[in-house]
Amino acid sequence: DAKTTQPPSMDCAEGRAANLPCNHSTISGNEYVYWYRQIHSQGPQYIIHGLKNNETNEMASLIITEDRKSSTLILPHATLRDTAVYYCIARGKNFGNEKLTFGTGTRLTIIP
Amino acid sequence: DAGITQSPRHKVTETGTPVTLRCHQTENHRYMYWYRQDPGHGLRLIHYSYGVKDTDKGEVSDGYSVSRSKTEDFLLTLESATSSQTSVYFCAISPGLAGVNEQFFGPGTRLTVL
Numbered sequence: 001d002a003k004t005t006q007p008p009s010m011d012c013a014e015g016r017a018a019n020l021p022c023n024h025s026t027i028s029g030n031e032y033v034y035w036y037r038q039i040h041s042q043g044p045q046y047i048i049h050g051l052k053n054n055e056t057n058e059m060a061s062l063i064i065t066e067d068r069k070s071s072t073l074i075l076p077h078a079t080l081r082d083t084a085v086y087y088c089i090a091r092g093k094n095f096g097n098e099k100l101t102f103g104t105g106t107r108l109t110i111i112p
Numbered sequence: 113d114a115g116i117t118q119s120p121r122h123k124v125t126e127t128g129t130p131v132t133l134r135c136h137q138t139e140n141h142r143y144m145y146w147y148r149q150d151p152g153h154g155l156r157l158i159h160y161s162y163g164v165k166d167t168d169k170g171e172v173s174d175g176y177s178v179s180r181s182k183t184e185d186f187l188l189t190l191e192s193a194t195s196s197q198t199s200v201y202f203c204a205i206s207p208g209l210a211g212v213n214e215q216f217f218g219p220g221t222r223l224t225v226l
Binding site: 034041042043044045046049087100101102103104105 | 147152154155156157202204214215216217218219220
């Protein structure tokens with residue numbers, strides 16, 4: 001799995017868009033970018049994943065650069081409940097070995 | 113939310129005693145995982161299972177064993193607990209179908225070894 005780099009912490013005002021960056025400059029062509037988050041004391045929660053194209057679901061949008069060396073998770077209208085640690089993970093599609101490697105992530109704090 | 117529960121949710125035990133943590137799922141997912149989470153280390157994989165009676169080691173498997181006799185249950189056993197095994201333990205499941213498979217996590221078990 002490719003190494004990912006995230007800022008250790010970020011703040012965002014409530015109601016604004018939160019943009020969380022992730023660098024994965026060594027990502028290979030068949031590796032996906034996954035995002036999970038962990039709200040205090042709870043288990044991690046899957047948010048979104050993508051390969052090349054930008055993706056959007058009910059929780060967030062994922063923007064992947066054309067060279068795939070970095071990506072940005074966007075929470076369009078951040079609420080206090082979005083305060084959490086966000087993990088960016090790059091890994092291949094491999095049905096036989098589904099292990100995830102979590103780094104230390106970005107601690108996002110939503111400010112009222 | 114995925115149907116995944118962990119028991120117990122909290123446990124305090126003494127060094128040298130055996131401990132078993134249980135993960136139960138109602139999703140009929142093929143893959144099950146045990147992770148531990150410690151400050152400064154993020155989540156680390158202990159063991160995982162890719163089917164009934166099929167298990168494999170993760171990156172921090174020493175001192176732990178697992179068993180999966182039914183699709184829905186994945187047990188993590190500390191044969192002789194040590195203080196270094198004080199941690200929060202998370203179970204996760206994923207369907208293991210063709211394509212990209214996200215993992216769904218349980219609520220966690222906080223284990224303290226005195």
